[in-house]
Amino acid sequence: MPQTYIQPSAPAPSSGVAIPREITTEPRFSDRVFRGVVTTGGLSSLAILGLITIFLGYRGFEVLRQEGFNFITSSTWAITTDDAGNVVESHFGIAAMLVGTILCSIVAVLIAVPISVFTALFLNFYAPAWLKKILVSVIDMMAAFPSILFGIWGFLVLMPSVEYWAKLLNHYLGFIPIFHVPAYYFTRSPFIAGVVLAIMIIPIITSVSREVFSQTPLDRIQAAYALGATRWGMIQAVVIPYGRGGVVGGAMLGLGRAMGETVAVYTVLNIVYQVNWQMLFGAGGNIASLIILKFGDASPYEIKALMAAGLILFALTLLVNAGADLMVKRFGGNKR
Amino acid sequence: MTDSMESENEKMDTSVKPTSLGSVASNAPKRAPGTLAMGRGLEARGIHAWFGKNHVLSDVTLDFAAGTVTALIGPSGCGKSTFIRTMNRMHEFIPGAAMAGEVLLDGKDVYAPGTDVTKIRLQIGMVFQKPNPFPSMTIGQNVLSGLKLAQLKVDNKDDLMEECLERAGLWSEVKDRLNAHGGSLSGGQQQRLCIARALAVRPQVLLMDEPCSALDPGSTLRIEETIRHLSDSMTIIIVTHNMQQAARVSDYTAFFLSDNGPGQMIECAPTSEIFSRPRDKRTENYVTGRFG
Amino acid sequence: MSTALAPAPTKPWKASPKDHLIDFGVFLLAAIVDFLVVSVTPMKGKLAYFFVFFATYLAFTTIRQFILRGSASAKDAFVSSLVAFGAFVTLLPIVSILVTVINKGSKGIHLGLFTHDMSMATPTDPLSNGGLLHAITGTLTLVALALVMSVPIGILTALYLTEIQGRFTRPIRFLVQAMSGVPSIVAGLFILSAVLYPITKSYSGFMGSLALTILMIPTIARTSEEVLRLIPQDLREAGTALGGTQWRTVAMIVLPAARSGLITAMILGVARVAGETAPILLLTGGGDKVNPNAFNGPIGSLPYYIWKSFNAGSPESITRAWAGLLVLLVLVLVFFTLARFLGSRKVAK
Numbered sequence: 001m002p003q004t005y006i007q008p009s010a011p012a013p014s015s016g017v018a019i020p021r022e023i024t025t026e027p028r029f030s031d032r033v034f035r036g037v038v039t040t041g042g043l044s045s046l047a048i049l050g051l052i053t054i055f056l057g058y059r060g061f062e063v064l065r066q067e068g069f070n071f072i073t074s075s076t077w078a079i080t081t082d083d084a085g086n087v088v089e090s091h092f093g094i095a096a097m098l099v100g101t102i103l104c105s106i107v108a109v110l111i112a113v114p115i116s117v118f119t120a121l122f123l124n125f126y127a128p129a130w131l132k133k134i135l136v137s138v139i140d141m142m143a144a145f146p147s148i149l150f151g152i153w154g155f156l157v158l159m160p161s162v163e164y165w166a167k168l169l170n171h172y173l174g175f176i177p178i179f180h181v182p183a184y185y186f187t188r189s190p191f192i193a194g195v196v197l198a199i200m201i202i203p204i205i206t207s208v209s210r211e212v213f214s215q216t217p218l219d220r221i222q223a224a225y226a227l228g229a230t231r232w233g234m235i236q237a238v239v240i241p242y243g244r245g246g247v248v249g250g251a252m253l254g255l256g257r258a259m260g261e262t263v264a265v266y267t268v269l270n271i272v273y274q275v276n277w278q279m280l281f282g283a284g285g286n287i288a289s290l291i292i293l294k295f296g297d298a299s300p301y302e303i304k305a306l307m308a309a310g311l312i313l314f315a316l317t318l319l320v321n322a323g324a325d326l327m328v329k330r331f332g333g334n335k336r
Numbered sequence: 337m338t339d340s341m342e343s344e345n346e347k348m349d350t351s352v353k354p355t356s357l358g359s360v361a362s363n364a365p366k367r368a369p370g371t372l373a374m375g376r377g378l379e380a381r382g383i384h385a386w387f388g389k390n391h392v393l394s395d396v397t398l399d400f401a402a403g404t405v406t407a408l409i410g411p412s413g414c415g416k417s418t419f420i421r422t423m424n425r426m427h428e429f430i431p432g433a434a435m436a437g438e439v440l441l442d443g444k445d446v447y448a449p450g451t452d453v454t455k456i457r458l459q460i461g462m463v464f465q466k467p468n469p470f471p472s473m474t475i476g477q478n479v480l481s482g483l484k485l486a487q488l489k490v491d492n493k494d495d496l497m498e499e500c501l502e503r504a505g506l507w508s509e510v511k512d513r514l515n516a517h518g519g520s521l522s523g524g525q526q527q528r529l530c531i532a533r534a535l536a537v538r539p540q541v542l543l544m545d546e547p548c549s550a551l552d553p554g555s556t557l558r559i560e561e562t563i564r565h566l567s568d569s570m571t572i573i574i575v576t577h578n579m580q581q582a583a584r585v586s587d588y589t590a591f592f593l594s595d596n597g598p599g600q601m602i603e604c605a606p607t608s609e610i611f612s613r614p615r616d617k618r619t620e621n622y623v624t625g626r627f628g
Numbered sequence: 629m630s631t632a633l634a635p636a637p638t639k640p641w642k643a644s645p646k647d648h649l650i651d652f653g654v655f656l657l658a659a660i661v662d663f664l665v666v667s668v669t670p671m672k673g674k675l676a677y678f679f680v681f682f683a684t685y686l687a688f689t690t691i692r693q694f695i696l697r698g699s700a701s702a703k704d705a706f707v708s709s710l711v712a713f714g715a716f717v718t719l720l721p722i723v724s725i726l727v728t729v730i731n732k733g734s735k736g737i738h739l740g741l742f743t744h745d746m747s748m749a750t751p752t753d754p755l756s757n758g759g760l761l762h763a764i765t766g767t768l769t770l771v772a773l774a775l776v777m778s779v780p781i782g783i784l785t786a787l788y789l790t791e792i793q794g795r796f797t798r799p800i801r802f803l804v805q806a807m808s809g810v811p812s813i814v815a816g817l818f819i820l821s822a823v824l825y826p827i828t829k830s831y832s833g834f835m836g837s838l839a840l841t842i843l844m845i846p847t848i849a850r851t852s853e854e855v856l857r858l859i860p861q862d863l864r865e866a867g868t869a870l871g872g873t874q875w876r877t878v879a880m881i882v883l884p885a886a887r888s889g890l891i892t893a894m895i896l897g898v899a900r901v902a903g904e905t906a907p908i909l910l911l912t913g914g915g916d917k918v919n920p921n922a923f924n925g926p927i928g929s930l931p932y933y934i935w936k937s938f939n940a941g942s943p944e945s946i947t948r949a950w951a952g953l954l955v956l957l958v959l960v961l962v963f964f965t966l967a968r969f970l971g972s973r974k975v976a977k
Contacts, residue, residue, distance in 0.1 A: 012651040034873075035792060041785055045807050045846070046800065055821045126712065144961070224481075225457065227533065229485035230454055234484070237470060291813055295910060303820075307821055317810065
């Protein structure tokens with residue numbers, strides 16, 4: 001027996017004061033091995049995340065030290081080598097890429113969140129059961145589409161439409177700075193990348209929101225209906241306050257995905273080494289795409305710069321994901 | 337205060353109202369309608385209820401005269417809760433639910449085609465077994481939440497809030513912390529807050545589904561007092577497992593029983609009769625504690 | 629006890645035929661107005677019809693409810709249409725993607741695709757030349773290797789979270805969640821910096837598999853954890869009560885009971901990484917010839933093939949890319965459907 005238990009009939013000490021007996025569990029050898037192996041396996045995620053940080057940091061260290069703070073504040077990406085391949089001069093800055101990454105992801109989240117929340121509400125509170133079942137499968141299926149598919153579809157099918165909308169937005173709302181363009185060029189803009197990313201993260205945000213909404217306590221829903229609420233009145237009074245935090249968490253999860261997406265963005269975005277906040281203009285930046293773009297013919301030293309860029313991207317997504325996780329845990333659970 | 341209200345009720349009990357409970361009406365203790373508009377009460381005509389293929393309630397016909405308190409008693413699973421949920425159309429939220437029969441509020445069928453169900457629920461309020469204030473709202477907002485949900489306008493919200501909390505017997509306890517969250521109250525206070533919330537939209541009828549089953553005896557007593565006060569101004573139907581409670585608060589008692597089939601209403605009579613000389617043997621067995 | 633004649637159950641709250649007729653009338657009216665508006669204004673295209681129709685329908689139902697029942701009902705009707713619209717917008721790209729891939733991809737599908745590789749053809753050649761054999765075998769090799777590496781780690785992680793529940797449970801759950809957000813390109817860069825440059829110094833399928841493993845572990849760990857959580861606690865207690873060690877209880881009772889769920893977790897992991905492109909581009913080198921050895925030399929794969937064909941830019945090569953996408957999508961969806969099918973009975977009864 002691996003465990004020993006206190007016998008209920010054990011005689012009390014004669015003093016009359018009960019002394020708690022310690023329950024000792026002496027695991028068998030096989031169990032100790034088992035626990036050791038499982039714990040090692042369990043700690044692998046820690047090891048992998050740690051190793052990623054260490055190796056990217058180690059490789060990128062030289063560049064980061066040379067560039068210092070300029071690495072994230074300047075936008076120049078240039079390297080000159082002599083015939084022997086020695087680096088003559090180099091400037092690495094990812095400001096434009098960083099801004100572009102954030103801009104595209106924010107556009108994506110702003111588009112995806114309302115659509116996802118509407119979809120989640122529709123699935124939970126409006127759709128008949130049979131329709132809900134089908135839609136949930138279809139939307140989950142969409143989450144399994146490979147990203148290169150979104151990229152190529154986005155480039156060949158979606159882009160012409162989105163360009164048309166972008167022109168409309170610019171035409172009617174061009175006086176607002178973010179809809180302004182410095183030149184009449186709309187192809188492969190951050191806006192288009194944002195729309196493609198939005199489509200990619202809608203399934204994620206929808207499924208998190210749906211999950212949170214479906215946990216709304218039934219008694220509160222009934223209380224609202226019993227007070228003469230319409231369906232929307234009930235959602236406003238009960239579902240939204242309950243699910244708000246979870247939706248924010250889901251949105252951040254989507255933001256993290258959007259920031260790390262590589263191939264789809266690379267396909268539809270025009271990479272330009274200049275900070276550009278005007279999302280309709282066909283010039284953007286993206287850290288992940290920069291890596292793909294430069295990797296093919298990069299010199300060893302430039303590779304180090306790409307590693308440093310990867311480290312920044314890793315830190316950024318980790319931060320956003322951690323925040324998302326906390327939000328979902330905090331507000332997605334049983335409290336409130 | 338409680339005593340004076342009770343003595344008033346005693347006086348009113350002398351008048352007899354003709355619109356209740358057919359054959360037993362003659363010897364029923366009657367209450368006159370209160371001063372507020374109570375309408376003509378609620379009538380259930382041949383109510384059946386199903387969940388999917390499962391027939392859970394069969395042919396219940398009951399009249400609830402305006403200004404009376406009716407207790408529904410019976411063992412678990414006999415369809416009492418289902419029955420009152422058909423009254424304000426909460427029954428239909430359960431997937432697979434179906435029903436037959438009519439529920440007449442002031443003579444109009446609440447299930448008639450084209451009826452705005454939200455208006456029905458404004459007129460027939462409900463208090464649930466478990467207190468369920470909205471945790472995201474303050475105490476004050478909770479009381480007024482029904483108005484907001486139904487987009488009703490009132491002139492003086494503060495007066496209404498005070499009046500409802502007063503009628504629910506909660507005003508003196510919360511008047512200094514109306515901006516606290518509803519969840520900060522004790523269970524009994526939360527339940528009275530739910531009553532106040534139901535009162536704010538001025539329903540004619542109040543349905544209570546075992547309102548005290550989750551509460552301690554002290555809170556139960558407070559709620560029972562509240563029920564007695566409210567019965568001056570509205571029709572109350574209360575489901576309870578507690579026969580003493582039925583005896584304490586109700587004018588009429590209806591006994592429900594499910595005998596391996598759908599739940600049925602076995603007997604409805606003035607409360608004193610149900611407990612002293614029930615006509616049906618099964619009622620007698622139940623109220624004397626032989627089963628249930 | 630039973631009543632002789634119970635009336636038929638009714639659902640008076642359901643819409644009557646008359647209600648349906650009126651709804652259809654509003655729908656029809658909105659369609660007519662939509663058609664008129666689009667034909668007289670400069671707006672054009674399918675999407676214009678769609679949006680104008682939606683706006684008109686929204687307006688009509690809202691106004692109708694306002695007249696019938698007042699502002700609360702009007703808002704309710706407004707939101708009802710809005711959320712249905714949201715769900716519709718979510719479906720639009722899915723339908724568009726599926727239709728496009730099937731339409732364009734099927735033009736490039738022929739039997740030779742599955743028997744030839746691209747060693748004797750370039751992406752711009754006529755479509756009858758060359759095939760996908762190297763890409764399909766490559767993808768299967770990569771994924772199989774990644775599966776072999778990630779399944780033990782993923783399931784051990786899940787076992788730690790459900791069976792051991794030591795003091796690291798919370799941090800590890802958090803880290804697994806964080807790991808699922810690691811961008812695929814970062815996983816690629818990591819293998820590049822940690823394995824490829826210092827150790828092997830050459831592209832190979834194994835490098836790609838390592839990156840895919842990192843991406844697969846969180847999916848497998850989280851799905852397995854959910855499955856193991858469904859195993860009733862009394863089953864474990866029964867095992868221990870019979871004198872089994874924890875190891876034996878897990879191996880002989882818990883894992884077998886969760887078998888089909890664990891397979892679901894693996895399949896979901898496969899579906900997650902089969903189409904992964906970025907690390908493949910960094911690590912595998914992408915050959916055009918069937919390479920059965922994942923540890924030596926560049927290896928082709930579906931994502932690499934699609935990427936290469938798409939970037940070649942000629943009409944033939946783009947059709948090749950679509951055909952590759954169709955094959956990849958079918959592969960992913962087969963795995964996904966399989967996982968769904970098995971997942972519907974997560975725990976063996």
